[in-house]
Amino acid sequence: MIRALILSAALIATPALAVQPDEVLADPALEARARALSKDLRCLVCRNENIDDSNADLARDLRLLLRERLVAGDSDTAAIEYIVARYGEYVLLNPTSQGSNLLLWIAGPAMLLVGGGIAFAYVRRRDRAEPAATELSDEEEKRLAEILQE
């Protein structure tokens, strides 16, 4: 039993760190760009992790590919486009605002505008409305007073 445990332990790969020391570029400015871009790229085999945080091998491949492109002189957009062309839009954690995604981006401001309009109309109405007559029966008033006491 114990021997089986030790054997199986030896077979399991230990976790690697996200960004490995040997990946880091010598040029700090270039490395900083790579780190920033990595945060917006998804590790495709993980669940909702970016490649900068992920321990997966595929994430490491993507990190190396990204750095390769940056060293080759690509701009940030060109490097990202290069990766999207190979891995699809799914790789972007920061969705584009093109096509139907426009809806996603304007949803918040649009809801704020509509909600704000409704809220404003409501507040105006509360300002002008006539005070409503009290609809509680005597018994209910008594009970309410009891509860509200203290």
Added chain:
Amino acid sequence: MIVELGHFALILALFVALIQTVMPLVGAQKRWSGWMAAGEAAASVQFMLLTFSFGALTYAFVTSDFSVSLVVSNSHTLKPMLYKVSGVWGNHEGSLLLWSLILALFGASVAWFGSNLPPTLRARVLAVQGSIGVAFLAFMLLTSNPFLRLEVPPFNGQDLNPLLQDPGLAFHPPFLYLGYVGMSVAFSFAVAALIEGRVDAAWGRWVRPWTLAAWIFLTIGIALGSWWAYYELGWGGFWFWDPVENASFMPWLIGAALLHSAIVVEKREALKAWTILLAILAFGFSLIGTFIVRSGVITSVHAFANDPERGVFILLILAFFMGGALMLFTVRASAMEAKGLFAPVSRESALVANNLLLAVSCMVVFVGTIWPLVAELVWDRKLSVGEPFFNAAFTPFMVVLALLLPLGAIMPWKRAVISRSLRPLMPAMVLAVSLGLLAYALQTGRSALGPVGLGLGAWVVFGALTDLWQRSGRGSINNRVGRIMRLPRADWGKAVAHGGFGVTVFAVAAMMAWQVEDIRTMNVGENFDLKGYTITLASVEDETGPNYYTTMAAFDITRDGKYIATVHPEKRVYPVAAMPTTEAGIDYGFTRDLYVVIGDAQDNGSWAVRSYYKPFANWIWGGSILMSLGGFISLADRRYRVAAGNRAAKIKAVPAE
């Protein structure tokens, strides 16, 4: 035998829940007091049956009864006792049983402590609560029975997911469920009020403590989960905008809005229909969260059981309760005529703004969470929505909320004048702006994130203090301090919770703006500098835990030659579950955490090491603790005590001697 009894109790609980749904509902309609009272007995009995059932499952886990299928797939004899117990809810079936138990607990609490409620309202609340119980108990018995036996029991189990074998995560789910399920009481009150056709100040007072309790538990649950992610996942993040995190965050946001709008119902008899809608939505988002976690339609770090059949069942539960409640709402909402009048500039309007910001920010999170699903179904686009989107789309709402909060909190009811309310806040504003400018001048980078976060956080915290000070009236300092100490607990709760929000806003911004990271390889005996601290790799050793193997490093931390601490980051391997985990080595401090993670051995014998200087990390959770503490203080206010009115009546009945 005990397992079968637990199973039997579960089936009985389903029938009792059915009785709890039908009898009080009919009784309230026909004014039969006997039938109405049956709901209370049923709620207590249902709770006792589920307690027994849960106890039976716990017994199976503690005694490692490997003839039960669930125990086999989630336990192991070598596992420490704490995780044998927490393994009960560390899986889909068991957590569903915990969910149902908590649901029954809340139902029974309404029966036990709701004696001051009008009998028909209490009966209807219990009936709605019972119907939710019916749905979840049927769901459990039909698709996710925790008590299934195996014909041939194995010698040992497959162990609990190692990530879940952690004290932080052992208690994260129960708190989260107390929050999720607690929202069901607000829902039941809302639906009962719709059936009754009336909402008044007393209703606002009754529903608020339940919502407050649920919100407090949700706050604690979310904070525990975030703290766990911080020290366990190994890269020091605390929030990832993962669908499952969002699932708990959405009811929290709506719950916060509901807490505030219920105040307006109680004090000013306005915003009634809106408050009812929020109460329905808060529980709706809890159900959506359940759906997201358990159906597997949206990929996430911690999805549970990915069974489409279960997903469909939850979707049906969601459709039934939300559809039914919203339909009832459209029919009856117009009857909720508001009474209180107020000017466009007033506390009421400020609370409307609070509700608008919280509700819309929740909808932004919701849209972002389901967008990948929608895009794939409608436009056949496979895409991701991650952290960068939420940071950009959600944060502005919190910034505006923090800007408005101190002013809104200090404005009087009915009618306010902005300049008059702003005047006492001037010191707080000047202090906040100067702190922000100071931070901007001192920091090295040009990022505005840190200074803005500090300014906003300080504005909210000092604003909360100003609010307390203002409430003390005039007179000598001594008198005013005395009066502050005697202020109602609700006022203290408000100040503490608002202060906690400010602390969290500041800490999140500070950590994101001023964190320092270092990645390197190093040999034992070497050291490096991190933000003025010298970190030395003292040793790396292999050791054995109760059910895992570990590579444990020791890092000595010194500053200017003075010893500060030794941290022990680990790499663990759990052989049974065949899973590695990392344990970060953290030196916790008041103004900073030093966070060290050990990585792989390199070919030349050195070790990969990743370390962080994390400013004000603890303040994130400190702020959350303050928020929930504020909730507790407010809950302890005599006016909100559930049986407050009742007790006063009893005291009066004592004859004078």
